[in-house]
Amino acid sequence: MSLTENIHIGRPTNRVDGRLKVTGQAKYAAEYPAADLLHGAIVGSTIAAGRITALNVEPARQVPGVVEVFTHENRGKAAWLDRSWRDEVAPPGHPFRPLHSDRILFDGQPIALVVADSYEAARDAASLVSAEYEVREHCTELERKRSEAYVPPEKRSGIPPPPDPRGDPEKAFEDAPIKISRDYRVNAEHHNPMEMFGTTCVYEGNDKLTIYDKTQGSQNAQGYVTSVFGLKSKNVRLINHYVGGAFGSALRPQHQLFFAVMASLELKRSVRVSLTRSQMFHIGYRPDNYQTVSLAADREGRLRSIMHDAVASTSHYEDYQEAVVNWSGMMYHCDNVKLSYRLAKLHTPTPCDMRAPGAAIGVTALECALDELSYEVGIDPLEIRRLNFASKDENTDKQFTSKALHACYREGAAAFGWDKRKSVPRSMQDGHDLIGWGVSTGMWDAFLQKAEATAKLSADGKLEVSTAASDIGTGTWTILTQIGADAFGLPLEDVTARIGDSTLPTSPVEGGSWTAASNGSAVQAACEAAKETLFKHAKKMANSPLADSEFEDVAVSGGCIFRIDDPGKRLAISEIMHAADLEEIEEEGKVGPDLLQMMKYISYTHSAVFAEVRVDEELGIVRVTRIVCAAAAGRILNPKTARSQILGGVVMGIGMALHEEAMTDHRLGKIMNHNLAEYHIPAHADIENIEVIFVDEHDEKVSPLGVKGLGEIGIVGTASAVANAIFHATGKRVRDFPITIDKLLAA
Amino acid sequence: MNRFDYVRPDNVSDAIRALATGSSKVLAGGTNLVDLMKYDVERPGRIVDINRLPLKEITPTAEGGLRIGALVSNTDLAWNDDIRRQYPLLASAILAGASPQLRNAATTGGNLLQRTRCYYFYDPSTACNKRDPGTGCSAIGGVNRIHAILGASPDCIAVHPSDMCVALAALNASVDVEGPDGKRSIPFSDFHRLPGSEPQRDNTMSSGELITAVVLPPSDFGANYTYLKIRDRLSYAFALVSVAVGLTLKADAIDEARVALGGVAHKPWRDTAAEELLRGQRPDTQLFLKFADQVLTPAHGQGENNFKIELARRAMVRALHQAFAGTPQDQSVKSVQ
Amino acid sequence: MAPSSADIPASFVINGSRHALTIPPWMTLLDLLREHLHLTGSKKGCDHGQCGACTVLVDGIRLNSCLILAVSRDGADITTIEGLERDGDLHPLQTAFVEHDAFQCGYCTPGQICSAAGLLSERHAHNRAEIRENMSGNLCRCGAYTNIADAIEDVMAQDAAAREAAE
Known part of the structure; x- marks a missing residue:
C-alpha cells in the first residue's frame, strides 16, 4: 500500500499530553493514591567504605506511626544469585543489592528503610536511625587510582570497545609538522531530573502488585521485580505513564523500587518510597574522567595522527562502560589512530548512562583538541573540520547510511554569521566583555532496536496504538499518535496511543535516542498490518468496489478505504467491519535491526554547534549569548517536539561547560554539594538565544520511518563549542570542565 | 523533620515568653528554618510562629530614616516606594538574592538570621563546630571554594550568605531586638559576629531575644551606589563575592564611601579605616585598587577559595567604578558595566 | 494516617473550595496538597526551595509550598495548578x-x-531579561527555558493588548 499523504508527520504538532501536563493532571510515580498507603524513607550510610557493626533502630521504632524498620538484619526475602538482580542494561559485575549485607561500598548507601503510616513519621523516624561502623580505607579520587586503571575484562553489551589501532599513530605523530597533546577532564555530573525517584507499589493481595515507578523501561523494571522477588510475571504490572525527566538515570531500576516492593510484600500493604534530592546523588552519575588527546596534522591541517586515551571511574561492584574514545576514530578521516579506554574503581555507586553517555565527554575532549590544533595550523576551526570530513566510519570500515554534516556546517554557519568571525583570539570586544565564537561537531548513534506494537482499529474508525515505550519528555506520546493518525488518515483526536505499561507489546528501555525510530516504526508496521487486514475484509465483501484491487492500490482516510486512482471506489470502515461481523481489527507490528544491512552500513546523527560567549575577563563571568545547533537527524516527525529535544541537550551542554560538577570531599568520600542549590544546573537567567536547524537528510536505511533520533545529539558538541568560544574570546584554554570563575581567573 | 510543639502568639510579649523554652525556634518566612529542619540540622522542640505579630509596617523615623518591621517580606521591602527612592542599594541587593518565591516568603528579620550555606554545616553526617560545637571544622582542608577569606577562625570558615545584609551593613542600619530583659538597639556592624571559638553563635543576640525591626538612618547616595554580585550561575545562587557600595560626592571627589563585602566572611565585611582612604580623593582605578588592597590585607584563602581574594579585589574596583559613574548594576542585566 | 494529639485545626480555601482540617504542625503545605488532598499537580522537585516545582499562589503571591508549614498559613486562599482553569478554559x-x-x-x-x-x-x-531573571527560581532540567520565556512573553503581550483595548 502506498502511503497516503502525511498530514501529521513532519508537522509542528502540540503534545497530545500537553493539556494534562499544564493542568497538573499528568500523574507521576509517587502521585498515585492507594488505600492504607504506607510511606518509606531510606537511611543512607555516613561512611564510604567498611562494615556496619551496630544499628540502632529503636528510637525510630518509637516514633508514632512507624510500622517497621528494615535493615540488612531483617530484610525481606529476595533472590540470592547475582544474575537475578541483573536488569536489561546492567554492566558486567555484581549488581547492587540493597540491604544485602553489612558491607558499605559507597557513601549514602542505603542501610535502612523506615516504613510508617505517614510520610512525616517515616521521615522523622529515618533521622533517628543510627549506625556504628568499622571504617575501611576508601578512595573517591580518580587521580589517585589512575595508575591502577584497567581494561574492563568483560565488555558491556551494546558498547563497542575501542577498535584496534590503525596505521602507525606514534610515528605519524612524531613525523608531523604540527601537533598537540593535551589533557582534559569533565568532572562527574549528576542527572538531576526534576522528578525525584519514586515508586508507589499497590498491593493487590496474594503477591499481586501494581507498581507505579519512575523508570525509562516499564518492562525492564517489571522484569527486575519478578526476578528479584521471584514473582510470577502475570502478577506484576508496572506503569510509568509520565516520567519527570530521567536523562539515563532511570534506565536501571533504582533503590526506591526495590524498597517499595520489598516492604509491600513483607507487610502486605501498599507502600510508597521516594528518594530525597540528596539521595539522588548516591545513585548513578556521569563518570569522572581524565582524557589525553594527541593530534598531529600536516601544514594544511589534514589530520595525520589521532590518539585518545581515557580513564573513567566505576564502582567497586560493576564495570560500567561507555564509548568515550571511539568517536575519535570515526568523526574525521585519519589513517593513524590509537584509542584506549580504561576504568578505575572508586568507592562510589556505579555510574549510569547520562545523556549521550561516552560521547558527551569524549567528543568534548576531541573537539577542544581539534580547536587547539586549528590555531596551531592557523586555519579556521570550522575549516579544519570540513577538511577532515570522514566519508565512512573508519573504525569499522562501514558506509554511513547518511551523513548530511556538510549541510550542518553550511546552514549552521550561515545562521550564526560565522563568516564575520575575526580569527584572532581576543579580537572582539564590547565594553568589559570579550566576545568569542566557537564551533564543534557533534555525533551520536542512530539505533534501531527490536520493538513491537499493536494497532487496534475499531468499527467507529478510531485507532489505538500500543507499545511499552516510555515518554520521559521526549514526545513519544505525540509522535506515536501522529504516526497512527497518518496511517489511517485520521485526525489526532481519533487516535489513542498507549505506552508506559509493562503489559503492552515489547519495547526496549527508552534511551539511546532510539525510541522514535524503533517504537515509531513498530507502530507504523502494526498500522500497515491492520490496514492490510481491513483491506482483505473489504475485498471479500459482496459486490466490493475493491474486489479487483491490490493492497498497493488503496489508501485509508476519512474513515474509508478507497482506490488511490479512483477514490470513488470506496468502502467505509464501519461497513467493512459490519459485513465481517467484527468490532475491531487488531494487528501486531515488529521491527528490528537489519543484520544484513548492518554488515555494510552504520548510522549516526550529526550536528554542528556554534556558540557565542561574552566573557567578563576581569571577573571571570561567562555568558552564553547565542547557540546555533544544526542537526542532521534524518526525518523529523514533529519539528516542535524535536526542536525541544535539541534545546534540552544544548542547555545541559551549557551546564556541562559552565556549571555542573559533583564536589567530593575525598577525605570523607562524600559529595558535598548534594542539592540543587549548590549543584548548579542552568537557570532561566543562564539561557539566552538558542537556534535549532534541522538540515534535510533522507535516509531510508536507518529505520523504516527514516528517523534517527534526537535525545542525545543536542548535548554532544555543545560544551566544546562553548569552551572553544571562551578560548576565542579570551585566549585562555580551560581543559577541566566545568569552566568556572576560579579556573578562568587562574588561566 | 522532627516533631515539635507549635505556638502562634499574637503579640511580641507573648512571643518572648514562648521563646523562653530552651529549644524554641522562631518561625517567620520559614525559608531557611524549614529547610534546615528537613536536613535535620535544626531540631527545635518548639516552634514559635510569629507571623501574627504586628511587625509588618515600614514607617518613617523621626530622624528621617525608615523603620522596617521584622516581618516585612523581602519582596515588599525591595519594591517599597520609599525604599526604592531613598535606599535603592537595599532594593538592589534584595533582588540579587534567592528567587521571587523565596523573597515573597522571607522576612527582614529572618534574612538577618539566615544561617551559612557551608556544605558541612548542612550535612549532619560531618563534623561542624557551628552545628555541633566541639566536633571540628570539616571545611578546613575540605571542599571550601565558597568559604571565608576574611575573619575566619581555626574553628569555622563559614560565610554569611545574605545579600540584603551586605547592603544593610553599608547603610549603617541598626537592629531593634526585644527580649526578657527589654528592648535594645544593636548597630548593624555589631549584630553579626566573627566565628572565633564560638561559631555556633552567628550574632550577638541573647537567647530569648526577638528581632522587631531594622532601622535605617537617613541616607542619600543618589545614583552613586551599586550592588554587584558574582556567583557560579547568573541567578538563584549564593554569592562567591558581592560588593555593596554607596558614595557621596563633593565636586569631583569622594566625600564619603561605604563599601561592604558579602560572601567573604562570617558577617558582612566592612573596613571603615580603608573607607577613609577614599575620602576627599578623586576616584580612579589606582585609588580603588589601593582601597581594595587595604581591605584584603588580612585576607587569606583556604585552598580552593584562594581565587576569591583576587575576585573580591577586582569586584570592589568594578563596583566602585559603577557607583562613581552612577550606573548601578541592574540585577536583571547580566553584563557588568 | 492516625490523628495525633499534636494536630492543629487549620482551614484553607484551596482552588475555591474551603477545607477545614486538623493537621500536624510539621506537615508542609506541599505534602498537605499532594498526600492528603491528592492535589498532585504541585510537584516535589527538591523539597528545599531550590527548584520551584512546588510553586503555588498563596493569597495571590507565588511561594515555594515545600518550605511552608501548612498550619502557619491557616486561613490562606491557595491556588494550585489545578485551580487555574476557569469554566473549563x-x-x-x-x-x-x-x-x-x-x-x-x-x-x-x-x-x-x-x-x-x-x-x-x-x-x-517588562522585557525578556527581566522575565528570565524573575523566572530563575524555577529550574527546568529538560531545558525548555527559551520556550517558557516565549510563552510568558506571548501572554504578557496579550495582557498589554487587552489593557490597551480597555483604555
Missing part, C-alpha cells in the same frame, strides 16, 4: 505553554506556570 499561560512547547517531561511545568502567573500579577518584569 485553560488559563492563557496554560495555553501558551502548550503552544510554545514550553515543557518536555512536564514535571516542573505546574511550578513554572504558577510562578509565571505570579510574575504577571507582580508586573515587575
